[in-house]
Amino acid sequence: MKTTLSAMALVLSATAAMADDxxxxxxxxxxxxxxxxxxxxxxxxxxxxxxxxxxxxxxxxxxxxxxxxxxxxxxxxxxxxxxxxxxxxxxxxxxxxxxxxxxxxxxxxxxxxxxxxxxxxxxxxxxxxxxxxxxxxxxxLPVGYYNMDILTEAGVDKLPTTWDEVIGACETMKANGVDNPIFWGWSITGNWFMQALLWSQDKAIVEDGRVKLDTPEALAALEQMQEIFTKCDMQNLEWKAALSSFSAGEIGMMFWSTSALGAVERSQGDFELVTGPFPGMGETPKGLPAxxxxxxxxxxxxxxxxxxxxxxxxxxxxxxxxxxxxxxxxxxxxxxxxxxxxxxxxxxxxxxxxxxxxxxxPLLRDWLAYPGDNGLAITQVIYDGIERIVTGDATDMKELQEELVEEVNDLLPTS
The missing domain is CATH 3.40.190.10 (Periplasmic binding protein-like II)
Structure with a gap:
């Protein structure tokens, strides 16, 4: 009994010492x-x-x-x-x-x-x-997610490589009874897709401490988003709902970060899932944000x-x-x-x-932060502007561009 108690005491002592450590x-x-x-x-x-x-x-x-x-x-x-x-x-x-x-x-x-x-x-x-x-x-990096069952049944026989081809695929799907052909990840964190469209044109959204929304490339990005949202009749889904809807087999094409692939695969319905490169604006993207x-x-x-x-x-x-x-x-x-x-x-x-x-x-470029203490506020201004395109509240992209430039410039450091 003494031996047993001594051994137990040693074990308890060692456990206590380990807990202390x-x-x-x-x-x-x-x-x-x-x-x-x-x-x-x-x-x-x-x-x-x-x-x-x-x-x-x-x-x-x-x-x-x-x-x-x-x-x-x-x-x-x-x-x-x-x-x-x-x-x-x-x-x-x-x-x-x-x-x-x-x-x-x-x-x-x-x-x-x-x-x-x-x-x-x-x-x-x-x-x-x-x-x-x-x-x-x-x-x-941003990629395309494709429900090949929906695409094939609707008569889309190849993955799109440009946004014009994406819009064409949307129109084909809609003509063949697909209610929700696309989700395009405009709401993703940090205005990432806005930066993706700018980098696609080899243009950074921040240069020399200024947010470059007053450029032809920025206007082209806004106009490209408007075309995708309107011509594809994209539903304004909250992003978690969109990922769940795609995983359930209800959306034909989804453009989002590759980060979600594991989550999509774990909840995927009974359909063939294929990923493809992020489409470009008339040609292969020249860059994409990391x-x-x-x-x-x-x-x-x-x-x-x-x-x-x-x-x-x-x-x-x-x-x-x-x-x-x-x-x-x-x-x-x-x-x-x-x-x-x-x-x-x-x-x-x-x-x-x-x-x-x-x-x-090889397309990897910087995911750029906005300058100064108001960087998060600038992110929200751009987010709100894009949401106005999605909801149809903004229809004149040149006018929207001018509004965004003014609001963002007011938030930039003055020195």
């Missing part, structure tokens, strides 16, 4: 419907490698804009998470305000850091003033153990092993050389719908 960190990320399954897939390997680190997941952000607004509020209230996922176009404001910390002190302690896949081309997405402030977690997010270190803890635990988590989820789960569970591409070249060597060959975005990587 446990470090808890807090983590926040967007889009639970896309990423919950990703983090669930990652956790067993992380816990095996780091049994004494507990990751406390905060409530997910609704969108990248919500994520940035939340972090800005939490910085004021002193309630920041240790690690946050933020949109690639929302990092700069957090760096400028000192909320996102430099990762250089952690990187300096790592042996052969570049060998894990974090080469310069990837780190540049999150590098500001020469310092790495985030590790890219996922990269997406969507996605990066992991940022925002911990305010001065405890070295918490800091190291936060770095261990941040490093793991963006590593080759972690990034591979991103590709497997979503449609995002992992911006990690080790994931793409080693772990996922045969993955894209076996998953051609996920290969579509990879084939478009």
């Amino acid at each position: 446990t470090v808890t960190i807090e983590f926040a990320y967007p889009y639970s419907h896309l990423f919950d399954v990703t983090y669930e897939a990652m956790m067993p390997a992380f816990k095996q490698a780091h049994p004494n680190i507990e990751v406390k997941f905060r409530a997910t952000y609704e969108s990248y804009e919500d994520g940035t607004n939340t972090i800005l509020r939490e910085a004021v209230s002193g309630n920041l998470p240790d690690v946050t996922m933020q949109g690639l176009n929302r990092q700069q404001i957090l760096v400028e305000k000192g909320i996102a910390k430099s990762l250089e002190p952690f990187i300096a302690k790592e042996a052969n850091f570049a060998k894990e896949g974090y080469h310069d081309a990837m780190l540049s997405l999150s590098t500001f003033d020469g310092d790495v402030h985030g590790l890219p977690f996922s990269v997406s 969507g996605g997010n990066a992991a940022l270190f925002t911990s305010t803890s001065e405890d070295p153990k918490v800091q190291e635990a936060a770095w261990a988590w941040l490093k793991f989820i963006t590593s080759g092993e972690g990034a591979a789960e991103v590709a497997k569970t979503t449609g995002y591409m992992p911006p990690n050389k080790a994931a793409n070249e080693v772990i996922l060597a045969d993955f894209y060959e076996q998953n051609p719908n996920k290969q579509t975005a990879v084939d478009q990587l």
Whole structure:
């Protein structure tokens, strides 16, 4: 009995010591419907490698804009998470305000850091003033999703490569009884599709600190959207409802981020799904904006153990092993050389719908943030303008362009 009690005491002592060694960190990320399954897939390997680190997941952000607004509020209230996922176009404001910390002190302690896949081309997405402030977690590009059963039955025999061909496919489907031929993702975060139409024409939406909405390319983008919305009779669906409707087999064509592919496939009805490259304005796009997010270190803890635990988590989820789960569970591409070249060597060959975005990587351009503290407000102004096209409240695109230019210029920094 003494031996048994002594052994039990040792076990309890060891358990207590392990509990004392446990470090808890807090983590926040967007889009639970896309990423919950990703983090669930990652956790067993992380816990095996780091049994004494507990990751406390905060409530997910609704969108990248919500994520940035939340972090800005939490910085004021002193309630920041240790690690946050933020949109690639929302990092700069957090760096400028000192909320996102430099990762250089952690990187300096790592042996052969570049060998894990974090080469310069990837780190540049999150590098500001020469310092790495985030590790890219996922990269997406816009693609077309096609319900081949609807298209074939309606007499559309090839995937469109231009928006004129998309409109032609819409008209063919409507003539053959398809009520809802298209959803075009105008409402996607960060005016991403507006930037996609501008980059398609090789035009950046921000140049020299100014938002370039007064250009012929910007007018062409507005006119292109109007043609798609009106000639396709697009229903003004909330984006989650649109993704659900497409997954249920009710929409013929959907243009959205490749990021949703995993979610669509998991809820897909009984139809053939094919993805295709993002169509262009009369020709193949000359560029497309890189969507996605990066992991940022925002911990305010001065405890070295918490800091190291936060770095261990941040490093793991963006590593080759972690990034591979991103590709497997979503449609995002992992911006990690080790994931793409080693772990996922045969993955894209076996998953051609996920290969579509990879084939478009040569078109990758920056997803641009709007200058100054009013960047989120500018995003909302452009969003509201596009919504007016969708609802039919705006019919004169030149007039709308002039209104947007005036409103956005009022929000830009004066110096």
